[in-house]
Amino acid sequence: MSSQNRLSSFFNSWRTKNKMDITKTLTVLIATTLAQNSFSGTMGPVSSPWTQVITLSLGPAWTDTGETNTFFLQSDVEKTYTANENTSTLFDGEIFYGLQHALNATFTGQLGLAAAVTSNAKLKGDVWEDADPDFDNFFYTYKINHTHIAAKGKLIGHFNAPVNPYISGSLGVGFTRAHNFTITPKIVEEIPAPGFTSHTHTAFTYTVGAGIQKEFYSRWQVGIGYEFADWGKSYLGRAPGQTLNNGPGMNHLYTNQLQFSLSYLI
Numbered sequence: 001m002s003s004q005n006r007l008s009s010f011f012n013s014w015r016t017k018n019k020m021d022i023t024k025t026l027t028v029l030i031a032t033t034l035a036q037n038s039f040s041g042t043m044g045p046v047s048s049p050w051t052q053v054i055t056l057s058l059g060p061a062w063t064d065t066g067e068t069n070t071f072f073l074q075s076d077v078e079k080t081y082t083a084n085e086n087t088s089t090l091f092d093g094e095i096f097y098g099l100q101h102a103l104n105a106t107f108t109g110q111l112g113l114a115a116a117v118t119s120n121a122k123l124k125g126d127v128w129e130d131a132d133p134d135f136d137n138f139f140y141t142y143k144i145n146h147t148h149i150a151a152k153g154k155l156i157g158h159f160n161a162p163v164n165p166y167i168s169g170s171l172g173v174g175f176t177r178a179h180n181f182t183i184t185p186k187i188v189e190e191i192p193a194p195g196f197t198s199h200t201h202t203a204f205t206y207t208v209g210a211g212i213q214k215e216f217y218s219r220w221q222v223g224i225g226y227e228f229a230d231w232g233k234s235y236l237g238r239a240p241g242q243t244l245n246n247g248p249g250m251n252h253l254y255t256n257q258l259q260f261s262l263s264y265l266i
Contacts, residue, residue, distance in 0.1 A: 052266035053110055055096040055221075061229075061257035063088050065123045067250040070131050073193075073242045080128040081140060081248040088121040090145075092257050096152055100265065106158055114152040114170055120145045121253070127183060137190045142181040144253065146231045148174035148205045156213065163212040166225070174205030176234040178249065196236035196247030203232030209259065221263035229255045 066083025073079060098112015120143040129135035150172020157165050179198035185191070211225015235249020 049101055051100045053096075053098055053100045053112070053263055054266065055094075055261050055263040057092075057094040057096070057259050057261040059092060059257055059259045061090050061092040061118065061255045063090070063121050063253060063255045065121055065253070066125060067248075068125070069248045071245045073239065074244060078131045080131040080133075081125055082128065083123065083125040086124070088123070090121050090255075091119040092255070092259075093117055094259075098152070108156040108158065110154040110156070112152060114150050114172070115148070116150075117147045118145050118255075121255075137187060138183050138185050138192055140181065140183045140248075142178060142196070142236060142248070144176055144178045144234050146174060146176045146205075146253075148172050148231075150205065150207070152207075163214045165212050166210065166223070168207070168209040168211075168225075168227070170207045172205055174203055174232050176201050176203065176231050176253065178234050178236045178247070181236055181247065194240045196239045196242075199235060199237035199247070201232070201234050201249075203234075205232050206230055211259065211261075213261070213263070219265040221261075221265070223259075223261040223263070225259045225261070227257045227259050229257065231255065 064085065065088045066085060068080065068082045070078070070080040094114055094116040096112055096114040098110050100108060100110045102108050122141060122143055124139065124141040126136050127138035127140055129137055150170035152168065152170035152172075154166055154168040159165075177198065177200040181196040181198075183192040183195055207227050207229040209225050209227035211223055213221050213223030213225075215221050231253040233249065233251050234253060236247025238246055
């Protein structure tokens with residue numbers, strides 16, 4: 001066989017072999033694409049794992065108000081403001097906006113921002129002149145209310161039950177306003193000192209809660225639960241002529257709330 005014939009035979013053999021390889025490769029690619037399309041058609045379109053959620057929560061709250069304070073208003077003026085132990089009832093409202101995501105088949109999580117506002121809690125007690133209980137000649141009252149903005153999360157369980165239990169918690173910044181201080185003499189001969197001024201204190205605040213909720217229709221959820229909150233520190237401002245310390249206040253004010261909620265998935 002001549003050199004030219006041998007070269008032609010080798011080229012034809014190489015072309016036939018590579019044509020078969022290319023054909024096999026194309027066949028595999030086409031089959032894979034068809035299989036993926038068929039699987040996607042069976043499963044349907046893939047939905048986004050994140051859903052926007054907005055929740056409105058309302059309900060009554062209760063607080064055991066009061067904390068006894070003894071301090072100097074001036075270098076030679078000391079007084080004690082005793083706190084009457086009483087339970088104050090107020091109203092609490094919250095709006096939450098965030099994202100909801102299925103963590104697995106059992107739990108769903110929510111994470112977002114919450115803004116809350118309350119009505120007034122009333123504090124009252126007695127004033128001891130010179131910090132002496134024998135000179136219990138006045139009683140006082142004042143009010144406090146609270147707002148806060150916080151990052152809030154909720155973990156919802158799905159256990160094939162009529163309702164879904166949840167736990168929640170938040171961390172944020174709160175603004176507690178002490179205001180409307182009044183002092184009243186117990187005997188007409190006594191003249192009250194000037195009252196303390198209003199003051200808004202900014203402090204760390206947190207909440208923890210638990211409850212149950214139920215889905216209805218396709219996008220609505222209704223719930224009922226309990227929430228504990230710490231408003232943080234609060235106090236009144238100085239009275240006219242006061243040179244030392246601030247007015248009466250508390251290091252913490254705790255509330256317990258019965259919370260009714262309505263959620264909508266956007």
